[in-house]
Amino acid sequence: METIDLRQAIINRVQDNNKKQLAEVIEESIGNDERxxxxxxxxxxxxxxxSNKTTQTKLIDSLYEHLHQNAGASANPSPS
Incomplete structure (x- = not known):
């Protein structure tokens, strides 16, 4: 029996999805169960x-801003 890791199982699950389906997977996962x-x-x-370095920098900037938008508030990021 072939062993498949979690990463490959996830990729296999969404690999044939169209763009709309990929968006739905992401939207349905955000703020959902931790699984x-x-x-x-x-x-x-x-x-x-x-992603190129410019896009990676934008992603990090966005994450940083989200994490620090409420600087005295709870350390837990909101799911929305």
Whole structure:
């Protein structure tokens, strides 16, 4: 029996999706049960690897701004 890792299982699950279906997977995963987090991580990893340095910098800037927008508030980022 072939062993498949979680990353490859997630890729296999969405590989044949069209753009609308990919968007739905992401939208349905955000703020949902924590079991969806590994899938979002794999999708983000794919985006990151295909992004140039400018896009990566924009992603980091966006993340930084989100994490620091409420500087005395809870350390937990909001799911929305």
């Amino acid at each position: 969806t987090l590994p899938g979002l991580g794999v999708l983000f990893e794919m985006i990151w690897k295909q």
